[in-house]
Amino acid sequence: MRNKVYIETYGCQMNVADTELVMGILKKNGYEITKDADNANVVLLNTCSVRENAEQRIYGRLGNFKNMKNSKPELVVGILGCMAERLRQDLVEDKKIVDVVVGPDEYRHLPELIDAAFNGGKGIGVRLSRTETYDDIIPYREDGLQAWISVMRGCDKFCTFCVVPFTRGRERSRFLGSVVDEVRQLSMRGFREVTMLGQNVNSYKDNENDFADLLAAAAQVDRRMRIRFTTSHPQDLSDKLLYTIAEHPNVCNYIHLPVQSGSDRILRLMNRTYNIEQYLGLIEKAKKIIPGVSFSTDIISGFPTETYEDHVMTLDVMREVRYDGAYMFKYSPREGTKAYKMEDDVSEEIKTKRLQEIIELQQQISFEKNRELIEMEEIVLVEGKSRKSDEFLTGRTDTNKVVIIPSHENIKEGSYVKVKINRATSATLFGEFVDFVYPDENKIALTA
Ligand code: SAH
Numbered sequence: 001m002r003n004k005v006y007i008e009t010y011g012c013q014m015n016v017a018d019t020e021l022v023m024g025i026l027k028k029n030g031y032e033i034t035k036d037a038d039n040a041n042v043v044l045l046n047t048c049s050v051r052e053n054a055e056q057r058i059y060g061r062l063g064n065f066k067n068m069k070n071s072k073p074e075l076v077v078g079i080l081g082c083m084a085e086r087l088r089q090d091l092v093e094d095k096k097i098v099d100v101v102v103g104p105d106e107y108r109h110l111p112e113l114i115d116a117a118f119n120g121g122k123g124i125g126v127r128l129s130r131t132e133t134y135d136d137i138i139p140y141r142e143d144g145l146q147a148w149i150s151v152m153r154g155c156d157k158f159c160t161f162c163v164v165p166f167t168r169g170r171e172r173s174r175f176l177g178s179v180v181d182e183v184r185q186l187s188m189r190g191f192r193e194v195t196m197l198g199q200n201v202n203s204y205k206d207n208e209n210d211f212a213d214l215l216a217a218a219a220q221v222d223r224r225m226r227i228r229f230t231t232s233h234p235q236d237l238s239d240k241l242l243y244t245i246a247e248h249p250n251v252c253n254y255i256h257l258p259v260q261s262g263s264d265r266i267l268r269l270m271n272r273t274y275n276i277e278q279y280l281g282l283i284e285k286a287k288k289i290i291p292g293v294s295f296s297t298d299i300i301s302g303f304p305t306e307t308y309e310d311h312v313m314t315l316d317v318m319r320e321v322r323y324d325g326a327y328m329f330k331y332s333p334r335e336g337t338k339a340y341k342m343e344d345d346v347s348e349e350i351k352t353k354r355l356q357e358i359i360e361l362q363q364q365i366s367f368e369k370n371r372e373l374i375e376m377e378e379i380v381l382v383e384g385k386s387r388k389s390d391e392f393l394t395g396r397t398d399t400n401k402v403v404i405i406p407s408h409e410n411i412k413e414g415s416y417v418k419v420k421i422n423r424a425t426s427a428t429l430f431g432e433f434v435d436f437v438y439p440d441e442n443k444i445a446l447t448a
């Protein structure tokens, strides 16, 4: 039988969601998914190109599969996702490791492309599409509490450092009705949280409906279900969206709003289309409209020409906003982007030093913010046993903080419980059970 597929996923949550799509497509075509690579006849890597080290890891992994293929020549090795778009030539023609290369808009053809490889050819599909949204395809998901839903694909922002517009193509959105149906099906299966995904969800558009309409519609499906979303580009975060978040108790009060840099000069070079005054204005407005809202961000250190003063401005913005969390990166030049043509003139040593300062500051802020929650009550969605011990349960707050509480036979996965926080680190809150929050009360409790 040639029907066992093993898939490994790298990169962002969109790739995680795409892997579920791919599994949906393959299962429908008679393939079985295996979690054991040794047991597979098809091995697929869903790849990421966003930074050099992401690609390096994947090349390393391909080396392992090359060895596997040496002892099992009929094994089909495939590359999916963002590297497929960028490195088709390199992967198939020069390195001769892979038999199948399929970019993010050609997953429908994966079964034929794998067949081509089994028949001794190469299966290649790397065209980008202006319309493909896979709206009609049901992703394969194991049962659980949390699900990702891609609501749009591609990106039109063209930040100068970023490969995504090249690897994923132009922006396009799914139909509102189809997303809402998917939320409904997940609710019926017992899911308790969905995250709406897009590189820039705020530019979602389905005829008259914008992203605020989509969130409102999804929130009404099942009030016990938490609705999250990522990522918001500061340029498109509308007042209507802020009011929608405030209005729906089950839309989480949490916005991932990448700032990238604290220097207006660097932001201009990055083509981010906002300055720090506008960005901070947006944060202020969001805090007024959504009481208790929290923010996370992405930061790049060492973009071309970044001076020490620019770096200090980034630290200042972090102190001003006091993010709950941050994803922090060293600038990595990507071929084909505008910034690639600028000289990568901040040395590796300085990038590392600045990044370290950024990380340390964020840890300190996260720790302080978490400590402020001691003695407070939070509503926690219980996700299951803690990784470290069966004696404890783990869950998350509305603002996405991990909370650990002692186990109790009556507290089940998927329950909402009120927890009093009594200890905090920079990454985790620890607390004790106070009360159950039943679905109807939950509505009230979340609104209060
Ligand atoms: N669409 C999202 C994020 C896409 S990539 C957004 O606009 O926020 C996730 C993060 O990776 C980016 O926010 C950025 O901080 C980082 N990133 C992207 N390209 C990079 C590069 N060339 N070097 C370093 N970090 C990069």
Ligand code: SF4
Residues within 6 Å of the ligand: 155, 156, 157, 158, 159, 162, 163, 164, 165, 199, 200, 233
């Ligand atoms: Fe990349 Fe900018 Fe698009 Fe985000 S908004 S995916 S950083 S180009």
Ligand code: F3S
Residues within 6 Å of the ligand: 010, 011, 012, 013, 014, 015, 047, 048, 049, 050, 081, 082, 163, 164, 167, 168
């Ligand atoms: Fe990576 Fe592609 Fe996501 S480049 S970050 S997997 S969109």
